[in-house]
Amino acid sequence: MAEKLVSRGFTGKRRQPERAGRVPPGQYLVNNFPVLSAGPTPRIRTEQWSFTIDGLVRQPVTWTWTQFLELPSKEYAVDISCVTKWTQLDMKWKAVGVDTLLEAVELDAKAAFITAHSYGGYTTNLAIPDIVNDQAFIAYEYDGKPLAPEHGGPARLVVPHLYFWKSAKWVHGFRIEERERLGFWESLGYHRRGDPWKEERYSGD
Amino acid sequence: MAKPLTWQSATVEAIHPETARAKTFTFELPDWIPHRAGQHYDLRLTAPDGYQAERSYSIGSEPERQGVIDLTVERIDDGEVSPYMHDVVAVGDRLELRGPIGGYFVWDIELGGPLLLVGGGSGVVPLMAMIRHRAALKSPVPTSLLYSSRSADDVIYAGELERLGAQHDGLEVVHTFTRQQPAGWAGYQRRIDRTMLSEVSGPLGKTLRAYVCGPTILVELVANSLLDLGIAASQIRTERFGPTGT
Ligand SMILES: Cc1cc2nc3c(=O)[nH]c(=O)nc-3n(C[C@H](O)[C@H](O)[C@H](O)COP(=O)(O)OP(=O)(O)OC[C@H]3O[C@@H](n4cnc5c(N)ncnc54)[C@H](O)[C@@H]3O)c2cc1C
Secondary structure (H helix, E strand, O other): OOOOOOOOOOOOOOHHHHHHHHOOOOOOEEOOOOOOOOOOOOOOOOOEEEEEEEEOOOOOOOEEHHHHOOOOOOEEEEEEEEEOOOEEEEEEEEEEEHHHHHHHOOEEOOOOOOEEEOOOOEEEEEEEHHOOOOOEEEEEEOOOOEEHHHHHHOEEEEOOOHHHHOOOEEEEEEEEOOOOOOOHHHHHHHHHOOOOHOOOOOOOO | OOOOOOOEEEEEEEEEEEEEEEEEEEEEOOOOOOEEEEOOOEEEEEEEOOEEEEEEEEEEEOOOOOOEEEEEEEEOOOOOOOHHHHHHOOOOOOOEEEEEEEOOOOOHHHOOOOEEEEEEHHHHHHHHHHHHHHHOOOOOOOEEEEEEOOOHHHHOOHHHHHHHHOOOOOEEEEEEOOOOOOOOOOOOOOOOOOOHHHHHHHHHOOEEEEEEEOOHHHHHHHHHHHHHHHOOOOHHEEEOOOOOOO
């Protein structure tokens, strides 16, 4: 629809207009951290937790929780947009960069996509160029505290430049793939990439 | 779903107050697309200078009701969109909608049951679409709705739920009133807890399908309790109405 239909009598609240430049189209700012997921929250004890990279790699690699915490970590402050319309600015995480993890494996020349998979069965597809060069990380602390289970703890993937469903909670590993395999929401009609600035919400957007 | 969802200019055909804080808007859509019970539409408002606000609203009506959809909006007093819907929108107004959206928090009679529906506040809206779908097709699937409201005056779809529950066709409607109870009320009067869920879900057995919708704390508590009660995680589908965790 090229022409915009003006809603009679609507002016809007426009909270915090000075930050509007950081809010993608169709989104609005919140100051709390909402929870969204499709089913019950899995409870994973850190003693049982592990993270594996397999698929198109020369040698799969697995980290236990203790080994994971020994990897070099970084503090990130990033803006997050969820397809349910909220955007929160400067969310603070402690995390291991995906770059650090990928250094531990040798990728096959055909590797082009990953499937991030989680405890509880959730999956999401990502193109490798979307998760390298410090664009994605696996977080285990939020706002100075261990990541709560409802927010994806013990650890979740965070890909701030894509809608938040790409940031798989309770992440358990990456499978490296040649072709894109649609994940959970992507096969239910959501967009395969999910760039909030292009409003890639649903397949076909 | 390769076909892109496009914004449609929908006309408000009727407005019906459900409670002091919830209103149902019936929209006529130029391109009505059959939905599945549990799905939602996105609503987009535009100010004269181009500023826009978008929110999601669950479809309350059943897919058998063609040409129109019902959205039920609860008024969040300091919100941006819901007070506009309550205070400004009138019959005949045109608003932009696109949908139906969502492919997981859905139920149709082919999926079968037994069905446990648990809702708090406006979380009952998508569950009502399931109940209406079941009723429209005269499905015998054993179904229990456990519905938490502050008081009897806050019950959305109260009359219709009472009528459907009285038909004894396998639908049980169970209310809990957390703040204020009607005189002589003998039912539940506390927040939903594991004991209550065990009592309401017991007759449905362990193979039930559960749909849980409402504020985050209710959804978390109900989903965890159902796991404790031995319901498989794959049988529990949840929908949380952000953004506030009240
Ligand atoms: C899939 C889905 C289905 C839904 N279905 C329904 C439904 O059927 N019925 C229904 O009523 N709702 C439903 N919702 C919720 C709905 O989308 C809106 O969130 C709700 O109507 C509130 O919108 P609002 O614009 O009125 O309030 P908002 O303006 O979004 O405000 C909500 C609260 O957040 C606070 N807030 C917002 N921004 C800020 C800020 N920058 N700083 C401080 N505080 C802030 C406000 O003060 C207020 O308390 C659904 C949500 C989802 C995700």
